[in-house]
Amino acid sequence: MSLRIEVLFQHFTRLLCLTAFVTLGACAKQVEVHDPVMIKADDTYYVFSTGPGITYYRSKDMKNWQLVGRVFKDEPSWARRVAPEFNGHLWAPDIYHKAGKYYLYYSVSAFGKNTSGIGVAVTKSLEPNSPDYGWVDYGIVIQSVPNRDHWNAIDPAIVEDENGQTWMTFGSFWDGMKLVKLDDDLVRLAEPQEWHTISARQRSHNLDTAEP
Numbered sequence: 001m002s003l004r005i006e007v008l009f010q011h012f013t014r015l016l017c018l019t020a021f022v023t024l025g026a027c028a029k030q031v032e033v034h035d036p037v038m039i040k041a042d043d044t045y046y047v048f049s050t051g052p053g054i055t056y057y058r059s060k061d062m063k064n065w066q067l068v069g070r071v072f073k074d075e076p077s078w079a080r081r082v083a084p085e086f087n088g089h090l091w092a093p094d095i096y097h098k099a100g101k102y103y104l105y106y107s108v109s110a111f112g113k114n115t116s117g118i119g120v121a122v123t124k125s126l127e128p129n130s131p132d133y134g135w136v137d138y139g140i141v142i143q144s145v146p147n148r149d150h151w152n153a154i155d156p157a158i159v160e161d162e163n164g165q166t167w168m169t170f171g172s173f174w175d176g177m178k179l180v181k182l183d184d185d186l187v188r189l190a191e192p193q194e195w196h197t198i199s200a201r202q203r204s205h206n207l208d209t210a211e212p
Contacts, residue, residue: 033057035092035155039102041126048093054106058126068128071104071121071135078108078139082117085110096158096186098166102126103186105141105156105168114174116153117143120187138187142170142180150175158182169198176200 033049040046046068048056053070072090079086091107102123109116117140124132144153152174159167166186171177176199181190 037092037094039095039097039126041097041102044127046095046126048095048104050089050091050093052088052090054090054093054104071106072137076108076119076137076139078117078119082140082143083108083110083113083115085113085115092155094156094158096166098186100124103158104135105158107154107156109152109154112173114144114146114149114152117141118153118156118168118170122187141168141182141188144174151178 033047033051033055035050036047037049038045038047043060045059045062046056047059047065048054048071053072053075055070056068057065058068059065075086075088075090086108087110091109093104093106096103096105102125104121104123105118106121107116107118119137119140121135121137123135124130127133141156142153144151151171153170155172156168156170159169161167166182166184167179168182169177169179176197179196179198181194182188183190
């Protein structure tokens, strides 16, 4: 499977995941989430979703869910500097496991604007009772700025190519979706930077970038 097809497939499966999880929510009424992403660690499933602090749940069977808590007790320190109209909700997280660590990518933005940023928080364990548990926020990985960028730094999704190189796809709402190479530490872009456009729509750059 080519990297481009894999990226688009991942976005499609995220929509399927949302549909499935809403169905599960009918059985577990305490679970109501938006933009879910799920990962299995040992014998436990964890779901992260859009919301204040990124709320997450765990389950052994994907039917009975228990609230774990929030990744962030407070909003990221850089959020309102990047997005002055940020309302406290962190958007569309994606979780990625590599070399014994869990990387949670998330978006800070305001609806309809590309004053946006994608950050990443890291922990060695997803289980709060583990001595290896503890989220460390590494801050901004990428930022979009009005009147400079015609793309939006939201909705991250992580993919790995056949050579083990890690990439981040992101975007929507402006000119389309981008693909950018990550550094080996997974908390910043690789240098020299390598960018690709994987989908795009025609748009007049004379339009105000605060409009969709």
